[in-house]
Amino acid sequence: MQAILIANPKGGSGKTTLATNLAGCLAHAGDAVCLWDLDRQHSSLEWLKLRPSHLPRIVRLDQREHLPKKAQWLVLDSPAALHGKRLTELVKEAHKVLVPIQPSLYDINATRDFLAELKEEKAVRKQKAFVGVVGSRVDPRTRAGAQLITYIREHDLPLVGWVRDTTLYVNAAFEGRSIFDLPAWQAEREQAMWRPILEWVQAE
Template structure:
Protein backbone atom coordinates (compact mmCIF):
# COMPACT_ATOMS: atom_id res chain seq x y z
CA UNK A 1 0.00 0.00 0.00
CA UNK A 2 1.22 3.49 -0.83
CA UNK A 3 0.26 6.64 1.08
CA UNK A 4 0.47 10.02 -0.66
CA UNK A 5 -0.19 13.12 1.47
CA UNK A 6 -0.76 16.71 0.34
CA UNK A 7 0.63 19.19 2.88
CA UNK A 8 0.99 22.97 3.28
CA UNK A 9 0.24 24.90 6.47
CA UNK A 10 -1.28 27.73 4.44
CA UNK A 11 -5.02 27.41 3.76
CA UNK A 12 -6.08 27.99 0.16
CA UNK A 13 -2.82 26.72 -1.34
CA UNK A 14 -4.65 24.25 -3.60
CA UNK A 15 -4.35 21.13 -1.42
CA UNK A 16 -7.85 19.79 -2.14
CA UNK A 17 -7.55 20.38 -5.88
CA UNK A 18 -4.24 18.51 -5.89
CA UNK A 19 -5.43 15.65 -3.63
CA UNK A 20 -8.65 15.00 -5.59
CA UNK A 21 -6.80 15.01 -8.90
CA UNK A 22 -4.11 12.61 -7.65
CA UNK A 23 -6.87 10.28 -6.44
CA UNK A 24 -8.67 10.71 -9.77
CA UNK A 25 -5.50 9.85 -11.70
CA UNK A 26 -4.84 6.66 -9.74
CA UNK A 27 -8.49 5.60 -10.05
CA UNK A 28 -8.42 6.24 -13.81
CA UNK A 29 -5.65 3.62 -14.07
CA UNK A 30 -7.92 1.07 -12.44
CA UNK A 31 -6.27 1.14 -9.00
CA UNK A 32 -8.15 0.72 -5.72
CA UNK A 33 -7.93 4.22 -4.21
CA UNK A 34 -9.01 5.75 -0.89
CA UNK A 35 -9.20 9.53 -0.42
CA UNK A 36 -8.70 10.49 3.21
CA UNK A 37 -9.82 13.91 4.41
CA UNK A 38 -8.03 15.17 7.52
CA UNK A 39 -9.31 18.74 7.00
CA UNK A 40 -12.18 19.92 9.21
CA UNK A 41 -13.75 21.61 6.18
CA UNK A 42 -14.08 18.14 4.56
CA UNK A 43 -13.67 19.54 1.03
CA UNK A 44 -12.48 16.22 -0.39
CA UNK A 45 -15.36 14.38 1.27
CA UNK A 46 -17.81 16.82 -0.34
CA UNK A 47 -16.12 16.21 -3.70
CA UNK A 48 -16.60 12.46 -3.26
CA UNK A 49 -20.30 12.93 -2.45
CA UNK A 50 -20.74 14.77 -5.77
CA UNK A 51 -18.87 12.15 -7.80
CA UNK A 52 -21.00 10.51 -10.56
CA UNK A 53 -21.61 6.75 -10.43
CA UNK A 54 -20.19 6.42 -13.96
CA UNK A 55 -16.69 7.45 -12.84
CA UNK A 56 -14.01 5.13 -11.40
CA UNK A 57 -14.75 4.39 -7.75
CA UNK A 58 -12.79 6.22 -5.04
CA UNK A 59 -13.38 5.21 -1.41
CA UNK A 60 -13.76 7.85 1.27
CA UNK A 61 -12.04 7.88 4.66
CA UNK A 62 -12.82 10.53 7.25
CA UNK A 63 -10.60 11.19 10.23
CA UNK A 64 -9.12 14.15 12.06
CA UNK A 65 -5.55 15.10 12.85
CA UNK A 66 -5.85 14.14 16.52
CA UNK A 67 -7.22 10.66 15.81
CA UNK A 68 -5.22 9.87 12.69
CA UNK A 69 -4.23 6.21 12.53
CA UNK A 70 -2.68 3.80 10.05
CA UNK A 71 -4.76 3.66 6.83
CA UNK A 72 -7.13 0.67 6.55
CA UNK A 73 -5.67 -2.58 5.26
CA UNK A 74 -6.63 -3.87 1.85
CA UNK A 75 -6.44 -0.53 0.04
CA UNK A 76 -3.89 -0.21 -2.75
CA UNK A 77 -3.35 3.56 -2.58
CA UNK A 78 -4.33 6.22 -0.03
CA UNK A 79 -4.33 9.94 -0.82
CA UNK A 80 -4.56 12.30 2.18
CA UNK A 81 -5.87 15.86 2.03
CA UNK A 82 -4.59 17.74 5.09
CA UNK A 83 -5.77 21.03 6.65
CA UNK A 84 -4.19 24.46 6.85
CA UNK A 85 -2.06 24.92 9.97
CA UNK A 86 -1.17 21.21 9.93
CA UNK A 87 1.87 20.62 12.15
CA UNK A 88 3.10 18.91 15.31
CA UNK A 89 1.73 15.49 16.27
CA UNK A 90 -0.75 15.35 13.40
CA UNK A 91 1.92 15.99 10.77
CA UNK A 92 4.27 13.54 12.47
CA UNK A 93 1.62 10.78 12.29
CA UNK A 94 1.05 11.40 8.60
CA UNK A 95 4.80 11.38 7.92
CA UNK A 96 5.05 8.09 9.82
CA UNK A 97 3.06 6.28 7.10
CA UNK A 98 3.51 8.43 4.00
CA UNK A 99 5.54 7.26 1.01
CA UNK A 100 5.29 10.62 -0.74
CA UNK A 101 4.29 14.14 0.27
CA UNK A 102 3.21 16.74 -2.28
CA UNK A 103 3.57 20.38 -1.27
CA UNK A 104 1.40 22.78 -3.31
CA UNK A 105 2.48 26.41 -3.38
CA UNK A 106 1.67 29.66 -5.13
CA UNK A 107 3.87 32.69 -5.65
CA UNK A 108 2.31 34.39 -2.62
CA UNK A 109 4.87 35.17 0.08
CA UNK A 110 2.41 33.75 2.62
CA UNK A 111 2.13 30.45 0.76
CA UNK A 112 5.88 30.15 0.32
CA UNK A 113 6.60 30.98 3.95
CA UNK A 114 4.06 28.42 5.17
CA UNK A 115 5.46 25.85 2.75
CA UNK A 116 9.00 26.48 3.99
CA UNK A 117 7.87 25.95 7.59
CA UNK A 118 6.19 22.67 6.58
CA UNK A 119 9.28 21.49 4.69
CA UNK A 120 11.57 22.35 7.60
CA UNK A 121 9.41 20.38 10.03
CA UNK A 122 8.95 17.44 7.66
CA UNK A 123 12.71 17.07 7.25
CA UNK A 124 13.06 16.48 10.98
CA UNK A 125 11.07 13.22 10.69
CA UNK A 126 13.06 9.98 10.16
CA UNK A 127 11.20 8.74 7.06
CA UNK A 128 11.79 12.00 5.21
CA UNK A 129 15.37 12.41 6.47
CA UNK A 130 16.23 8.86 5.38
CA UNK A 131 14.63 9.25 1.95
CA UNK A 132 11.94 6.62 2.55
CA UNK A 133 9.31 9.31 2.00
CA UNK A 134 9.75 11.54 -1.06
CA UNK A 135 8.92 15.25 -1.16
CA UNK A 136 7.78 17.15 -4.25
CA UNK A 137 6.58 20.71 -4.91
CA UNK A 138 3.76 21.69 -7.27
CA UNK A 139 3.06 25.25 -8.40
CA UNK A 140 -0.68 25.87 -8.16
CA UNK A 141 -2.91 28.48 -9.85
CA UNK A 142 -0.03 30.12 -11.69
CA UNK A 143 -0.75 32.74 -14.37
CA UNK A 144 0.80 31.33 -17.53
CA UNK A 145 1.36 34.82 -18.94
CA UNK A 146 3.86 35.71 -16.21
CA UNK A 147 7.25 34.46 -15.08
CA UNK A 148 5.87 33.35 -11.73
CA UNK A 149 6.41 29.68 -12.57
CA UNK A 150 10.12 30.30 -13.12
CA UNK A 151 10.35 32.22 -9.85
CA UNK A 152 8.58 29.42 -7.94
CA UNK A 153 10.82 26.79 -9.52
CA UNK A 154 13.91 28.77 -8.47
CA UNK A 155 12.51 29.03 -4.93
CA UNK A 156 11.98 25.25 -4.74
CA UNK A 157 15.45 24.60 -6.13
CA UNK A 158 17.01 26.84 -3.46
CA UNK A 159 15.31 24.66 -0.84
CA UNK A 160 16.56 21.45 -2.47
CA UNK A 161 12.96 20.48 -3.23
CA UNK A 162 12.06 18.74 -6.52
CA UNK A 163 9.70 20.99 -8.54
CA UNK A 164 7.35 18.65 -10.39
CA UNK A 165 5.10 20.87 -12.48
CA UNK A 166 3.07 24.05 -12.75
CA UNK A 167 -0.75 23.91 -12.72
CA UNK A 168 -1.97 27.11 -14.33
CA UNK A 169 -4.99 29.08 -13.15
CA UNK A 170 -8.01 27.74 -15.06
CA UNK A 171 -11.75 27.75 -14.43
CA UNK A 172 -11.87 24.13 -15.59
CA UNK A 173 -10.44 22.89 -12.28
CA UNK A 174 -13.04 24.61 -10.09
CA UNK A 175 -15.78 23.43 -12.46
CA UNK A 176 -14.51 19.86 -12.13
CA UNK A 177 -14.49 20.07 -8.33
CA UNK A 178 -18.10 21.32 -8.33
CA UNK A 179 -19.18 18.12 -10.11
CA UNK A 180 -17.05 15.59 -8.21
CA UNK A 181 -14.77 15.14 -11.21
CA UNK A 182 -11.11 15.43 -12.08
CA UNK A 183 -9.45 16.13 -15.40
CA UNK A 184 -8.61 12.40 -15.55
CA UNK A 185 -12.29 11.46 -15.70
CA UNK A 186 -12.68 12.75 -19.28
CA UNK A 187 -11.65 11.33 -22.66
CA UNK A 188 -8.02 12.23 -23.23
CA UNK A 189 -8.68 14.06 -26.49
CA UNK A 190 -11.02 16.45 -24.68
CA UNK A 191 -8.55 17.49 -21.98
CA UNK A 192 -5.12 17.12 -23.61
CA UNK A 193 -3.91 20.67 -22.73
CA UNK A 194 -4.72 20.10 -19.05
CA UNK A 195 -3.13 16.64 -18.94
CA UNK A 196 0.16 18.08 -20.18
CA UNK A 197 0.31 20.20 -17.01
CA UNK A 198 -0.03 17.10 -14.85
CA UNK A 199 2.62 15.04 -16.60
CA UNK A 200 5.33 15.98 -14.12
CA UNK A 201 3.19 14.68 -11.24
CA UNK A 202 1.97 11.54 -13.00
CA UNK A 203 5.50 10.61 -14.09
CA UNK A 204 6.77 11.16 -10.53
CA UNK A 205 3.97 8.97 -9.16
CA UNK A 206 4.60 6.27 -11.74
CA UNK A 207 8.28 6.16 -10.82
CA UNK A 208 7.44 6.09 -7.12
CA UNK A 209 4.86 3.30 -7.40
CA UNK A 210 7.01 1.26 -9.77
CA UNK A 211 9.39 0.56 -6.88
CA UNK A 212 6.65 -0.88 -4.64
CA UNK A 213 7.57 -4.54 -3.86
CA UNK A 214 5.10 -7.24 -4.93
CA UNK A 215 2.66 -8.17 -2.19
CA UNK A 216 2.90 -11.74 -0.86
CA UNK A 217 0.12 -14.17 -1.68
CA UNK A 218 -1.21 -17.28 0.06
CA UNK A 219 -0.75 -20.65 -1.64
CA UNK A 220 -1.31 -24.20 -0.44
CA UNK A 221 1.09 -27.15 -0.86
CA UNK A 222 0.21 -29.50 -3.69
CA UNK A 223 1.33 -32.72 -1.96
CA UNK A 224 -1.69 -32.83 0.35
CA UNK A 225 0.44 -33.48 3.44
CA UNK A 226 -0.25 -30.18 5.10
CA UNK A 227 -3.27 -27.93 5.39
CA UNK A 228 -1.26 -24.97 6.63
CA UNK A 229 -1.18 -22.12 4.13
CA UNK A 230 2.27 -21.20 2.92
CA UNK A 231 3.11 -17.55 2.29
CA UNK A 232 5.09 -17.04 -0.87
CA UNK A 233 6.15 -13.94 -2.72
CA UNK A 234 5.09 -13.08 -6.23
CA UNK A 235 7.91 -13.70 -8.70
CA UNK A 236 9.68 -10.50 -9.67
CA UNK A 237 8.47 -9.19 -13.04
CA UNK A 238 11.00 -8.99 -15.87
CA UNK A 239 12.88 -5.70 -15.95
CA UNK A 240 11.67 -3.36 -18.68
CA UNK A 241 14.64 -1.24 -19.79
CA UNK A 242 12.66 1.04 -22.08
CA UNK A 243 12.40 4.74 -21.12
CA UNK A 244 9.70 5.50 -18.55
CA UNK A 245 7.59 7.71 -20.90
CA UNK A 246 7.37 4.82 -23.40
CA UNK A 247 6.25 2.39 -20.69
CA UNK A 248 3.72 4.85 -19.27
CA UNK A 249 2.27 5.58 -22.72
CA UNK A 250 1.93 1.87 -23.50
CA UNK A 251 0.23 1.21 -20.14
CA UNK A 252 -2.20 4.09 -20.67
CA UNK A 253 -3.00 2.89 -24.19
CA UNK A 254 -3.70 -0.63 -22.95
CA UNK A 255 -5.96 0.69 -20.22
CA UNK A 256 -7.83 2.90 -22.69
CA UNK A 257 -8.36 -0.08 -25.03
CA UNK A 258 -10.02 -2.15 -22.30
CA UNK A 259 -11.76 0.76 -20.58
CA UNK A 260 -12.91 3.06 -23.38
CA UNK A 261 -13.99 6.49 -22.18
CA UNK A 262 -16.64 8.09 -24.36
CA UNK A 263 -19.01 10.99 -24.07
CA UNK A 264 -21.72 8.48 -23.20
CA UNK A 265 -19.81 7.40 -20.08
CA UNK A 266 -19.72 10.90 -18.61
CA UNK A 267 -21.92 13.87 -19.34
CA UNK A 268 -19.14 16.12 -20.59
CA UNK A 269 -19.72 19.68 -19.35
CA UNK A 270 -19.68 22.56 -21.81
CA UNK A 271 -16.50 24.10 -20.35
CA UNK A 272 -14.49 21.04 -21.46
CA UNK A 273 -16.07 20.54 -24.87
CA UNK A 274 -13.62 21.41 -27.61
Protein backbone atom coordinates (compact mmCIF):
# COMPACT_ATOMS: atom_id res chain seq x y z
CA MET A 1 0.00 0.00 0.00
CA GLN A 2 1.21 3.47 -0.88
CA ALA A 3 -0.11 6.53 0.93
CA ILE A 4 -0.18 9.87 -0.87
CA LEU A 5 -0.62 12.93 1.30
CA ILE A 6 -2.06 16.02 -0.37
CA ALA A 7 -1.02 19.05 1.63
CA ASN A 8 -0.75 22.82 1.57
CA PRO A 9 -1.64 24.93 4.60
CA LYS A 10 -3.30 27.51 2.38
CA GLY A 11 -7.05 27.03 2.04
CA GLY A 12 -8.33 26.96 -1.51
CA SER A 13 -4.98 25.88 -2.99
CA GLY A 14 -6.59 22.89 -4.72
CA LYS A 15 -5.96 20.03 -2.25
CA THR A 16 -9.42 18.50 -2.46
CA THR A 17 -9.52 18.81 -6.24
CA LEU A 18 -6.13 17.11 -6.46
CA ALA A 19 -7.04 14.42 -3.89
CA THR A 20 -10.38 13.47 -5.42
CA ASN A 21 -9.06 13.46 -8.98
CA LEU A 22 -5.97 11.48 -8.02
CA ALA A 23 -8.23 8.93 -6.33
CA GLY A 24 -10.39 8.85 -9.47
CA CYS A 25 -7.35 8.49 -11.70
CA LEU A 26 -5.96 5.54 -9.71
CA ALA A 27 -9.38 3.87 -9.48
CA HIS A 28 -9.69 4.09 -13.26
CA ALA A 29 -6.34 2.37 -13.59
CA GLY A 30 -8.04 -0.59 -11.87
CA ASP A 31 -6.37 -0.22 -8.47
CA ALA A 32 -7.98 -0.51 -5.03
CA VAL A 33 -8.14 3.06 -3.73
CA CYS A 34 -9.06 4.50 -0.33
CA LEU A 35 -9.69 8.16 0.32
CA TRP A 36 -9.32 9.61 3.78
CA ASP A 37 -10.66 13.09 4.38
CA LEU A 38 -8.85 14.64 7.33
CA ASP A 39 -10.43 18.06 6.88
CA ARG A 40 -13.31 18.99 9.15
CA GLN A 41 -14.98 20.68 6.20
CA HIS A 42 -15.33 17.20 4.70
CA SER A 43 -15.26 18.29 1.07
CA SER A 44 -13.75 15.00 -0.17
CA LEU A 45 -16.28 13.09 1.84
CA GLU A 46 -19.17 15.07 0.36
CA TRP A 47 -17.75 14.30 -3.06
CA LEU A 48 -17.46 10.61 -2.27
CA LYS A 49 -21.06 10.49 -1.03
CA LEU A 50 -22.23 11.85 -4.38
CA ARG A 51 -20.17 9.37 -6.35
CA PRO A 52 -22.38 7.10 -8.50
CA SER A 53 -21.98 3.43 -7.57
CA HIS A 54 -21.32 2.25 -11.13
CA LEU A 55 -18.06 4.24 -11.32
CA PRO A 56 -14.68 2.71 -10.33
CA ARG A 57 -14.93 2.34 -6.60
CA ILE A 58 -13.17 4.58 -4.10
CA VAL A 59 -13.44 3.42 -0.51
CA ARG A 60 -13.96 5.92 2.25
CA LEU A 61 -11.55 5.57 5.14
CA ASP A 62 -12.05 7.18 8.53
CA GLN A 63 -9.57 5.28 10.69
CA ARG A 64 -6.15 3.89 9.97
CA GLU A 65 -7.21 0.56 11.53
CA HIS A 66 -10.00 0.20 8.99
CA LEU A 67 -7.68 0.20 6.00
CA PRO A 68 -8.66 -2.84 3.89
CA LYS A 69 -5.86 -5.39 3.43
CA LYS A 70 -6.18 -5.27 -0.32
CA ALA A 71 -5.89 -1.46 -0.52
CA GLN A 72 -3.18 -0.41 -2.96
CA TRP A 73 -3.51 3.34 -2.51
CA LEU A 74 -4.46 5.62 0.31
CA VAL A 75 -5.07 9.22 -0.71
CA LEU A 76 -5.07 11.61 2.25
CA ASP A 77 -6.80 14.96 1.81
CA SER A 78 -5.59 17.29 4.53
CA PRO A 79 -6.96 20.45 6.15
CA ALA A 80 -5.75 24.03 5.82
CA ALA A 81 -3.21 25.30 8.36
CA LEU A 82 -1.53 21.89 8.57
CA HIS A 83 1.88 22.13 10.24
CA GLY A 84 3.86 21.15 13.34
CA LYS A 85 3.17 17.86 15.07
CA ARG A 86 0.18 16.94 12.95
CA LEU A 87 2.19 17.48 9.78
CA THR A 88 4.98 15.29 11.13
CA GLU A 89 2.49 12.52 11.95
CA LEU A 90 0.95 12.60 8.49
CA VAL A 91 4.25 12.78 6.62
CA LYS A 92 5.34 9.70 8.59
CA GLU A 93 2.30 7.86 7.19
CA ALA A 94 2.97 8.96 3.64
CA HIS A 95 5.18 7.59 0.90
CA LYS A 96 4.67 10.70 -1.17
CA VAL A 97 3.49 14.22 -0.46
CA LEU A 98 1.91 16.25 -3.22
CA VAL A 99 1.67 20.01 -2.72
CA PRO A 100 -0.69 21.89 -5.02
CA ILE A 101 0.38 25.51 -5.46
CA GLN A 102 -1.43 28.25 -7.34
CA PRO A 103 0.96 30.54 -9.18
CA SER A 104 0.03 33.79 -7.46
CA LEU A 105 2.40 35.93 -5.43
CA TYR A 106 0.22 35.40 -2.36
CA ASP A 107 -0.02 31.66 -2.70
CA ILE A 108 3.68 31.31 -3.40
CA ASN A 109 4.60 33.42 -0.37
CA ALA A 110 2.11 31.59 1.84
CA THR A 111 3.63 28.25 0.86
CA ARG A 112 7.32 29.18 1.28
CA ASP A 113 7.59 28.34 4.99
CA PHE A 114 5.58 25.18 4.51
CA LEU A 115 7.92 23.83 1.84
CA ALA A 116 10.89 24.60 4.08
CA GLU A 117 9.20 22.83 7.01
CA LEU A 118 8.30 19.87 4.83
CA LYS A 119 11.87 19.45 3.61
CA GLU A 120 13.07 19.38 7.22
CA GLU A 121 10.72 16.54 8.18
CA LYS A 122 12.75 13.51 9.21
CA ALA A 123 10.81 11.19 6.89
CA VAL A 124 11.61 13.49 3.96
CA ARG A 125 15.28 13.92 4.88
CA LYS A 126 15.63 10.14 5.18
CA GLN A 127 13.91 9.71 1.83
CA LYS A 128 11.08 7.69 3.27
CA ALA A 129 8.63 10.23 1.91
CA PHE A 130 9.09 12.16 -1.33
CA VAL A 131 7.73 15.63 -1.97
CA GLY A 132 6.41 16.85 -5.30
CA VAL A 133 4.69 20.06 -6.32
CA VAL A 134 1.72 20.35 -8.65
CA GLY A 135 0.87 23.61 -10.40
CA SER A 136 -2.73 24.22 -9.37
CA ARG A 137 -5.20 26.04 -11.64
CA VAL A 138 -2.45 26.97 -14.07
CA ASP A 139 -1.32 26.13 -17.57
CA PRO A 140 2.45 25.50 -17.85
CA ARG A 141 2.62 27.56 -21.03
CA THR A 142 1.49 30.79 -19.40
CA ARG A 143 3.51 33.50 -17.70
CA ALA A 144 2.08 32.44 -14.36
CA GLY A 145 3.25 28.91 -15.12
CA ALA A 146 6.77 30.19 -15.80
CA GLN A 147 6.74 32.08 -12.48
CA LEU A 148 5.87 28.91 -10.66
CA ILE A 149 8.65 26.98 -12.41
CA THR A 150 11.18 29.63 -11.34
CA TYR A 151 9.93 29.60 -7.76
CA ILE A 152 9.97 25.83 -7.43
CA ARG A 153 13.51 25.68 -8.79
CA GLU A 154 14.59 27.73 -5.74
CA HIS A 155 13.27 24.97 -3.54
CA ASP A 156 14.94 22.19 -5.40
CA LEU A 157 11.73 20.16 -5.52
CA PRO A 158 10.23 18.34 -8.50
CA LEU A 159 7.34 20.07 -10.24
CA VAL A 160 5.54 16.91 -11.19
CA GLY A 161 2.58 18.22 -13.16
CA TRP A 162 -0.16 20.70 -13.82
CA VAL A 163 -3.84 20.83 -13.05
CA ARG A 164 -5.28 23.49 -15.29
CA ASP A 165 -8.04 25.87 -14.35
CA THR A 166 -11.19 24.50 -15.93
CA THR A 167 -14.84 24.16 -15.01
CA LEU A 168 -14.51 20.46 -15.87
CA TYR A 169 -13.25 19.91 -12.31
CA VAL A 170 -15.97 22.04 -10.79
CA ASN A 171 -18.82 20.47 -12.76
CA ALA A 172 -17.55 16.92 -12.31
CA ALA A 173 -17.34 17.45 -8.52
CA PHE A 174 -21.05 18.30 -8.34
CA GLU A 175 -21.70 14.71 -9.43
CA GLY A 176 -19.07 12.97 -7.35
CA ARG A 177 -16.96 12.48 -10.46
CA SER A 178 -13.32 13.03 -11.23
CA ILE A 179 -12.32 14.17 -14.71
CA PHE A 180 -11.43 10.51 -15.35
CA ASP A 181 -15.13 9.68 -15.04
CA LEU A 182 -15.97 12.06 -17.89
CA PRO A 183 -16.14 10.97 -21.52
CA ALA A 184 -12.97 11.32 -23.58
CA TRP A 185 -14.54 13.83 -25.97
CA GLN A 186 -15.01 16.14 -23.02
CA ALA A 187 -11.97 15.58 -20.84
CA GLU A 188 -9.28 13.90 -22.95
CA ARG A 189 -6.92 16.88 -22.90
CA GLU A 190 -7.25 17.34 -19.16
CA GLN A 191 -6.81 13.63 -18.51
CA ALA A 192 -3.60 13.69 -20.57
CA MET A 193 -2.24 16.51 -18.36
CA TRP A 194 -2.28 14.03 -15.48
CA ARG A 195 0.08 11.50 -17.03
CA PRO A 196 3.25 12.92 -15.43
CA ILE A 197 1.50 13.24 -12.06
CA LEU A 198 0.42 9.61 -12.24
CA GLU A 199 3.93 8.51 -13.29
CA TRP A 200 5.48 10.31 -10.34
CA VAL A 201 2.94 8.83 -7.94
CA GLN A 202 3.48 5.32 -9.33
CA ALA A 203 7.28 5.53 -9.49
CA GLU A 204 9.10 3.22 -7.08
